[in-house]
Amino acid sequence: xxxxxxxxxxxxxxxxxxxxxxxxxxxxxxxxxxxxxxxxxxxxxxxxxxxxxxxxxxxxxxxxxxxxxxxxxxxxxxxxxxxxxxxxxxxxxxxxxxxxxxxxxxxxxxxxxxxxxxxxxxxxxxxxxxxxxxxxxxxxxxxxxxxxxxxxxxxxxxxxxxxx
Amino acid sequence: xxxxxxxxxxxxxxxxxxxxxxxxxxxxxxxxxxxxxxxxxxxxxxxxxxxxxxxxxxxxxxxxxxxxxxxxxxxxxxxxxxxxxxxxxxxxxxxxxxxxxxxxxxxxxxxxxxxxxxxxxxxxxxxxxxxxxxxxxxxxxxxxxxxxxxxxxxxxxxxxxxxxxxxxxxxxxxxxxxxxxxxxxxxxxxxxxxxxxxxxxxxxx
Numbered sequence: 001x002x003x004x005x006x007x008x009x010x011x012x013x014x015x016x017x018x019x020x021x022x023x024x025x026x027x028x029x030x031x032x033x034x035x036x037x038x039x040x041x042x043x044x045x046x047x048x049x050x051x052x053x054x055x056x057x058x059x060x061x062x063x064x065x066x067x068x069x070x071x072x073x074x075x076x077x078x079x080x081x082x083x084x085x086x087x088x089x090x091x092x093x094x095x096x097x098x099x100x101x102x103x104x105x106x107x108x109x110x111x112x113x114x115x116x117x118x119x120x121x122x123x124x125x126x127x128x129x130x131x132x133x134x135x136x137x138x139x140x141x142x143x144x145x146x147x148x149x150x151x152x153x154x155x156x157x158x159x160x161x162x163x164x
Numbered sequence: 165x166x167x168x169x170x171x172x173x174x175x176x177x178x179x180x181x182x183x184x185x186x187x188x189x190x191x192x193x194x195x196x197x198x199x200x201x202x203x204x205x206x207x208x209x210x211x212x213x214x215x216x217x218x219x220x221x222x223x224x225x226x227x228x229x230x231x232x233x234x235x236x237x238x239x240x241x242x243x244x245x246x247x248x249x250x251x252x253x254x255x256x257x258x259x260x261x262x263x264x265x266x267x268x269x270x271x272x273x274x275x276x277x278x279x280x281x282x283x284x285x286x287x288x289x290x291x292x293x294x295x296x297x298x299x300x301x302x303x304x305x306x307x308x309x310x311x312x313x314x315x316x317x318x319x320x321x322x323x324x325x326x327x328x329x330x331x332x333x334x335x336x337x338x339x340x341x342x343x344x345x346x347x348x349x350x351x352x353x354x355x356x357x358x359x360x361x362x363x364x365x366x367x368x369x
Binding site for chain 2: 010011012026027028029031050052056057058059060063064066099100111134138139140141142157
């Protein structure tokens with residue numbers, strides 16, 4: 001994993017990167033792209049979270065990368081195995097949109113905001129500060145985390161690229 | 165999914181036929197709207213990993229025009245009519261008779277027309293399906309988005325998300341002049357709906 005390497009994180013997937021490699025996840029709608037970053041090690045991690053809580057899972061084999069409450073601890077474990085220290089970590093995230101806003105009624109329709117809330121709760125459990133976020137709205141996002149600089153960039157159709 | 169433990173091939177055939185009937189009617193409706201022939205490919209029924217679903221319309225980041233409807237009633241699910249921007253522009257040209265936006269700045273009128281097209285197509289798809297199965301199926305008001313395919317389609321996969329990393333979708337491609345894809349119709353029945361669909365069609369579950 002060296003500079004210029006692109007590591008793709010799929011839907012309901014997570015991964016870590018160092019040495020200047022870039023983590024990328026595409027087409028986030030109501031899903032949340034969460035990143036953790038250890039500035040000292042220049043080590044980054046990214047999870048593409050799809051659903052808020054593993055309590056609703058009916059899977060035979062639980063995909064822990066999929067749910068906010070399980071993805072955060074797993075990403076943390078993966079980063080610690082590379083030497084990351086929880087107290088040094090900072091979090092950034094994007095996504096959690098409501099792609100189709102016409103019916104606010106049922107819980108499923110509010111899945112974007114619920115994913116954002118659940119991710120924040122999971123971060124609080126480990127006292128990891130969320131330093132910036134670009135969440136909500138009704139549009140899709142593609143996000144990248146540069147493991148060298150810690151820069152989190154967000155691309156959308158309407159607003160182009162921005163960095164947080 | 166344990167859906168296909170018994171009679172897998174037969175069930176897939178039945179679902180393909182479900183797509184055939186619904187999309188056939190929708191293609192006829194689109195043909196009438198545009199006053200020209202619209203063909204459709206034989207529907208495919210796929211159990212696909214989430215990652216692969218957006219690939220069917222050009223990839224997760226491909227910008228598409230999507231009309232989404234929730235199917236309510238006896239066999240709930242999600243329905244998407246997805247068209248790429250160029251065919252969408254041609255449809256608008258054919259329908260409204262003036263040069264539609266070259267870029268992504270669709271006017272209110274154009275968006276409204278696209279929404280209505282989605283509404284008509286989905287309505288004809290569902291009503292033929294409801295007639296055929298005897299199930300009550302009704303579409304909600306449609307909602308339109310012009311955005312990344314991944315962001316749009318992932319929304320239709322949430323019901324499957326709690327069960328695994330794959331979703332079953334019935335995909336019909338609309339063709340114009342036997343080559344260019346005019347659009348895609350995705351019917352993604354909720355996991356719970358399959359049993360009802362199969363029972364309604366006399367397939368042992």
